[in-house]
Amino acid sequence: MAVGPESATARPDDTAAGPGDEQLNRVFLTRVLEPGDETGGRWVRELGADAVVRRLRDRGEPLPGASAKRWAGLLARAAHAQPHRDLATAHDAGVRFVLPDTTEWPRQLDDLGDARPLGLWVRGTPDLRMWALRSVAVVGARACTAYGAHMATTLSAGLAERGWIVVSGGAYGVDGAAHRGALASGGATIAVLAGGVDRPYPRGHAGLIARIAEQGLVIGELPPGDHPTPHRFILRNRVIAALTRGTVVVEAAHRSGSLATARAARRLGRHTMGVPGPATSGLSAGVHALLRQDAVLVTDAAEVVELVGDMGDLAPEHKGPVLPRDLLDPAARHVLAALPAHRDAEPQEIARAAQTTPDDAIARLYELRALGYVERHGDGWKLTRQAMISVRDGHTAR
Structure with missing residues (x-):
């Protein structure tokens, strides 16, 4: 429940809230209790805001857990609390006061227990x-x-x-x-x-x-x-x-x-x-x-x-750039990786390094030649410049 223009008008007796007026009582207490005061929050929860305000206004016995020194400080604050004036000032500034357990109150704030706000001023x-x-x-x-x-x-x-x-x-x-x-x-x-x-x-x-x-x-x-x-x-x-x-x-x-x-x-x-x-x-x-x-x-x-967020609100997977060699068949990538960087090699040597047979290595080498990765030099095979760049970029990405 929010305070509207009608309830924000100042009254002649502006020193305290009236009995049973939850809005005014809580506005009064925002002048007296500090935010997050769990002892004060417990008083409000156990006794009600009205009873706490009456005890402060009547300058009665200290509430449970309040030392004489603290009670004197609370009474001094209470003497200057003017809830009607606060509401009038808020209204003029376009501000409303939202109470707990009302339509606009965010229920998750109740998780704060006795440290829950007495209310919230909202602009x-x-x-x-x-x-x-x-x-x-x-x-x-x-x-x-x-x-x-x-x-x-x-x-x-x-x-x-x-x-x-x-x-x-x-x-x-x-x-x-x-x-x-x-x-x-x-x-x-x-x-x-x-x-x-x-x-x-x-x-x-x-x-x-x-x-x-x-x-x-x-x-x-x-x-x-x-x-x-x-x-x-x-x-x-x-x-x-x-x-x-x-x-x-x-x-x-x-x-x-x-x-x-x-x-x-x-x-x-x-x-x-x-x-x-x-x-x-x-x-x-x-x-x-x-x-x-x-x-x-x-x-x-x-x-x-x-x-x-809700189930299914998944972030996209972050990946490095896709390189041309990533699109090769795994067996072809193994053969490509088996070629020496700066010299040619015969199929038998390449097959041993790729852990495959010479016939399979030759078949993969012809596939790689068609794609521009290797070239034949007599009985040997050598990486092309394109392949050298691809291998270098692959190491950089890793």
Whole structure:
């Protein structure tokens, strides 16, 4: 259930939610509890949002598991929570609040248990649940290399062309390249922000995030106007991992925050994938560590879809170039390989090297002569220039 214009109008008493109003109660709690707060999530699950809000509003006894210090901090936040005003601000910005267990709620987020978001602020017109059903996360380093940006762009464009939704965090580097790749191919993308969706962060991506909101979705857990902090970026990553069928890490150093998304995906039973980079690149070291564990190596969109898609979505087999000698009969290839590289040889010598009879060797040699691979010199046979090139190219391909 999403908040509409009627419910977004501010009221005179704007300090707290009313009893029994699930929307307002959860909006109130987004101002009080940090994203991913499992203790707070347990309170909501066991007592209900209404009871938790009343305890905070009435400044009653601490809830189970809350120390006196923490309870004082929660009460201080609760004193400044204004859910009606948040909803009015969201409405003016074209933002709706989607509640758990409603039509638009992506059910896969329930896998987060008590760390499940209290709700999601959503900017954009598409249905979040429907889009999330066929989505893949593409994440990686903010300070990515040109290679990382290229791989994120082409991989995301390929996913979008195949009808998949690309999900990322809206940050500089790989995130931005992933969003742009999806948009450039006319596809769809979702940006999951670590702050209020009405205030794009980073500011340098304000135009990109506005474009995503026009063509796709911008979502987040924090109420309007709230700002991201370092730990909120890490907590945001669990939403990216839970929302999607799998996570692809393009570039990541050993301490990259994008690895937290991969680890969350692994814990949730989602597919974890990595794009390899140069062994000497520190920005690929984290990805390579993932690949040494249980992540799957991918190099293009087809390989990602083979992993996360439906049965039968197989990536084409990657092969080297087909050489003319590959089309020869196996017996003829053995005879061709038996000829010395720089001199002629008699049929008996060739037959021994090819492990066949002299008569069979002679028959194959005449076939090869007709195809331009060998030529006769008296009683001997020698490779032609064409054959020499073919043999050389065959060794290069291997």
